[in-house]
Amino acid sequence: MRGQGSGFIIDRTGIILTNSHVVNGADKVTITLKDGRTFQGHVRGADEVTDLAVVKIDNGSSDLPVAPLGDSDRVRVGDWAIAVGNPLGLDNTVTLGIVSTLHRSSSQVGIPDKRVDFIQTDAAINPGNSGGPLLNDRGEVIGINTAIRADAMGIGFAIPINKAKTVEAQLVKGETVAHPYLGVQMTTLTPELAKENNEDPNSAFLIPETNGVIVLRVLPNTPAATAGIRRGDVITQVDAQAVTTAEQLQNLVENSRVGQTLQLKVRRGNQTQQLAIRTAELHSDS
Incomplete structure (x- = not known):
């Protein structure tokens, strides 16, 4: 299968966070950075319930750009929200909005098979944005963008970064996250x-x-x-x-x-x- 999405590097060894549905069924992952460098990688672990996945760049170099992680528990309604990704195949797109609502449950969003309390924002999030970072006004990652509603107009959702922090270590090891x-x-x-x-x-x-x-x-x-x-x-x-x-x-x-x-x-x-x-x-x- 062939697909496209976004992600971000959280460790200089080449650990990437993204959505599970971005890499679902993938047998090969190609990572292209903003500076044009291309790497091969493989999926270390994925959890469908939280829609989170970890990809590891093969033979990553020490000069990889790393996204600083913020604290999503400190996010408040009205805070600035900046979504970064490749929506609709348009590389390196940035959209600006605010945090509209916190703790929007997956059942309210219309995906009862997931277990996530989303950050809701009015920053544009479209297919291809999935897996990319949602940033605060200091450039820290506060969420992982998820394009889950094709009919969403002016509404975007992101998985809080603190949720990803709780499962990332298990996914890196290839372990199953128990729910x-x-x-x-x-x-x-x-x-x-x-x-x-x-x-x-x-x-x-x-x-x-x-x-x-x-x-x-x-x-x-x-x-x-x-x-x-x-x-x-x-x-x-x-x-x-x-x-x-x-x-x-x-x-x-x-x-x-x-x-x-x-x-x-x-x-x-x-x-x-x-x-x-x-x-x-x-x-x-x-």
């Missing part, structure tokens, strides 16, 4: 939404009128199925911590360990139950 999961499809529930459902004579079942996360589907042969979670259950706590949104629950699971037992407080009809669920490792086909 715990439960095995449910879910959405945020509010008392208002529950009341609207309960007043509908065509509703399949009544829902507790509370804040929490309602289970829409339990996937077979998953930790949730084994633990006895049912469709219509409303999860209100995880390990005694209140949960009010699906994104919050997803983050709690993501930040747990594979094989860790979580204690869930569940509303089922008029009853409240405590269920223990042991997370398993998420695979791309899960």
